[in-house]
Amino acid sequence: MKKLIQYEFRKIFKRRLTWIAVLAVLLLSFALSFSTYQNKFAFDGRNQASGRDAVEMDKAIAAKYEGVLTDEKVQQMLSELVPKSDSRGLNAIYLYQNTTQSAVAARFSDINGNWNGQSVSDVFGSEEIKIGYVDGWICASRDMTKIFLLLSFAVIIMIAPVFCTEYGGVDNIILSSRYGRSKCAAAKVIAGFLATVIITTVVVSGNMAQAFLFYGKDGLDCSILFAPLVSISEYIPFNITCGTLLRYQILLAFTGNISTAGITMIFSALCKNQMAALVASVAVYVFPAILPAAESGTLFRLATLSPLYHVLFVPIMSVSQIKDGILFAVFAIPIAVLFAIVGYLASCKIFAGHQVF
Amino acid sequence: MKLKTVELTRRYGQKVAVDHMNMTLTSGVYGLLGPNGAGKTTLMRLLCTLQRPTSGKILLDGKNIGKLGEKYCSLLGYLPQDFQYYPDFTALDFLLYVAALKGLKEKSARKKSKELLEEVGLEAEGRHRIKSFSGGMKRRLGIAQAMLNDPRILILDEPTTGLDPKERVRFRNLISSFAKDRIVILSTHIVSDVEYIAEKILMMKSGQIIHFGSPGEITSEIDGLVWECSLPAGCAEHYAAKLNVSNLRNEGRGHTVLRIISEKMPVADAVQVQPNLEDLYLYYFKEQGGGK
Numbered sequence: 173m174k175k176l177i178q179y180e181f182r183k184i185f186k187r188r189l190t191w192i193a194v195l196a197v198l199l200l201s202f203a204l205s206f207s208t209y210q211n212k213f214a215f216d217g218r219n220q221a222s223g224r225d226a227v228e229m230d231k232a233i234a235a236k237y238e239g240v241l242t243d244e245k246v247q248q249m250l251s252e253l254v255p256k257s258d259s260r261g262l263n264a265i266y267l268y269q270n271t272t273q274s275a276v277a278a279r280f281s282d283i284n285g286n287w288n289g290q291s292v293s294d295v296f297g298s299e300e301i302k303i304g305y306v307d308g309w310i311c312a313s314r315d316m317t318k319i320f321l322l323l324s325f326a327v328i329i330m331i332a333p334v335f336c337t338e339y340g341g342v343d344n345i346i347l348s349s350r351y352g353r354s355k356c357a358a359a360k361v362i363a364g365f366l367a368t369v370i371i372t373t374v375v376v377s378g379n380m381a382q383a384f385l386f387y388g389k390d391g392l393d394c395s396i397l398f399a400p401l402v403s404i405s406e407y408i409p410f411n412i413t414c415g416t417l418l419r420y421q422i423l424l425a426f427t428g429n430i431s432t433a434g435i436t437m438i439f440s441a442l443c444k445n446q447m448a449a450l451v452a453s454v455a456v457y458v459f460p461a462i463l464p465a466a467e468s469g470t471l472f473r474l475a476t477l478s479p480l481y482h483v484l485f486v487p488i489m490s491v492s493q494i495k496d497g498i499l500f501a502v503f504a505i506p507i508a509v510l511f512a513i514v515g516y517l518a519s520c521k522i523f524a525g526h527q528v529f
Numbered sequence: 530m531k532l533k534t535v536e537l538t539r540r541y542g543q544k545v546a547v548d549h550m551n552m553t554l555t556s557g558v559y560g561l562l563g564p565n566g567a568g569k570t571t572l573m574r575l576l577c578t579l580q581r582p583t584s585g586k587i588l589l590d591g592k593n594i595g596k597l598g599e600k601y602c603s604l605l606g607y608l609p610q611d612f613q614y615y616p617d618f619t620a621l622d623f624l625l626y627v628a629a630l631k632g633l634k635e636k637s638a639r640k641k642s643k644e645l646l647e648e649v650g651l652e653a654e655g656r657h658r659i660k661s662f663s664g665g666m667k668r669r670l671g672i673a674q675a676m677l678n679d680p681r682i683l684i685l686d687e688p689t690t691g692l693d694p695k696e697r698v699r700f701r702n703l704i705s706s707f708a709k710d711r712i713v714i715l716s717t718h719i720v721s722d723v724e725y726i727a728e729k730i731l732m733m734k735s736g737q738i739i740h741f742g743s744p745g746e747i748t749s750e751i752d753g754l755v756w757e758c759s760l761p762a763g764c765a766e767h768y769a770a771k772l773n774v775s776n777l778r779n780e781g782r783g784h785t786v787l788r789i790i791s792e793k794m795p796v797a798d799a800v801q802v803q804p805n806l807e808d809l810y811l812y813y814f815k816e817q818g819g820g821k
Binding site: 175176179186340342344351352353354527528529 | 579580607615626630631635
């Protein structure tokens with residue numbers, strides 16, 4: 173069995189398309205992270221900076237207010253980080269100077285940049301909000317969402333040929349051999365899942381390494397709720413740290429891709445050619461996105477459990493919090509196990525029952 | 530060991546590929562002859578469990594092969610007509626992969642693979658990628674993979690296609706030495722191959738076995754129907770178009786020797802000769818898929 177898994181694994185990674193897909197994802201992920209990093213902008217009232225200097229400036233400003241968010245800190249930030257109106261006539265609230273200014277203005281200032289009268293408890297209730305430099309990890313998370321979506325398509329490209337390419341003629345030899353219908357089918361599925369886990373690990377590791385390289389480890393223990401305007405915190409209204417956010421995102425990348433591999437495996441066993449398996453898998457994969465589901469409805473909750481929403485990440489993270497730090501997204505784990513088991517059983521059964529014409 | 534088909538039938542919609550076939554095969558080499566569409570490949574696929582019968586069954590020593598499952602497949606070696614492979618695998622890798630499918634232990638798989646590569650004349654190409662192989666080399670690799678597990682039942686569909694005469698002789702010798710206490714079924718359009726090595730001939734037409742016996746037995750059916758005569762080259766063409774001619778040989782000096790299958794003396798001075806399998810084949814299947 174071990175030998176068969178090795179061979180099936182080798183077959184997957186011998187395909188040129190697999191390499192093209194994986195390398196494209198890695199290249200795009202580097203390009204996206206680098207572009208985000210290079211486009212960073214910050215202004216501390218005197219100097220403005222971009223790229224690496226902007227990140228350093230943001231970190232320095234955030235370090236000044238680091239710790240638990242209090243009303244005093246809010247007032248201090250509002251007075252020290254006063255936004256200047258610009259020549260295009262934008263209101264102060266829409267002006268972006270640096271990540272800390274943006275975060276405080278989004279929650280505690282009126283349209284002109286003055287205090288809006290809200291206290292920390294008015295905005296965050298009884299939650300203890302730990303603040304610091306979170307923008308780097310929030311941006312890394314946003315970029316990873318796009319990359320993980322691409323990665324799931326790479327997984328489909330990689331897994332779609334697993335069974336159906338055998339139907340081109342080698343099935344004669346496989347299915348007439350002793351373990352063709354049993355161990356070989358199982359080895360194909362196991363190798364498929366292994367390959368999925370490996371390329372997910374590679375892409376996740378690559379992205380995390382880049383994020384560490386660009387932004388350091390600052391802010392991993394800070395709340396996502398005090399993030400700059402128009403960020404993830406607008407959609408994930410729970411007081412979790414950046415570290416927790418990333419752990420969920422990585423978990424969901426794995427659950428999403430394992431589930432996707434399970435679905436693709438079934439179509440690979442069912443379809444007679446690679447293109448049909450690819451199209452059918454993609455169609456099923458993206459189907460939940462076209463469901464007319466209201467964001468508060470049961471259908472939406474169910475849809476977010478589909479692999480597409482695992483990798484899109486924010487919708488499933490926004491559903492509900494079961495208890496402190498444990499979100500609805502944890503249900504992605506049993507769902508992935510279910511997809512993996514169904515994918516395994518169904519594809520093995522279909523392949524074993526295949527007749528050669 | 531006894532392999533038996535009982536009322537074995539396989540249909541594709543309205544078309545009957547194998548029609549209520551009853552036969553019993555014991556150890557020996559069986560040559561399966563028949564025109565295209567006679568049902569040979571379907572029969573082989575049924576015997577290899579690659580297709581399920583529409584009705585009827587196949588029994589190995591009284592047990593249904595469908596129920597024997599892996600046990601039956603472990604006795605089987607199969608070379609399909611359209612032998613496919615993984616182009617990026619080397620010949621040795623491919624054999625090791627098939628050996629793993631057949632459940633051979635790695636050490637013995639490696640040993641056996643090397644032995645077989647040598648036997649089919651591919652020892653120097655073992656480390657070469659299959660995509661660089663010629664048609665004949667691929668065919669030889671196909672033969673090697675079928676024999677990896679020392680199968681008790683060896684089924685070869687068109688094994689000699691693409692082989693040059695030297696390779697065909699090597700193949701025939703290989704099968705002859707291998708066949709002891711085993712069932713070997715081979716289908717081919719090259720009748721002479723069957724004639725050399727098959728102990729029994731199965732002649733198929735429209736999904737049924739129309740003849741079953743040793744080459745001598747079944748060719749005796751057309752004893753007295755095969756003639757040879759020498760004619761001027763100009764006349765030979767006329768007769769070749771008109772009669773069932775199994776061979777036409779230019780003898781020089783403007784004369785051609787015709788081998789004719791005919792119920793009565795086709796031309797004056799024609800002499801009766803010993804029939805061979807090719808004559809019998811032409812007698813039954815003069816027109817592809819049709820015939821007498």
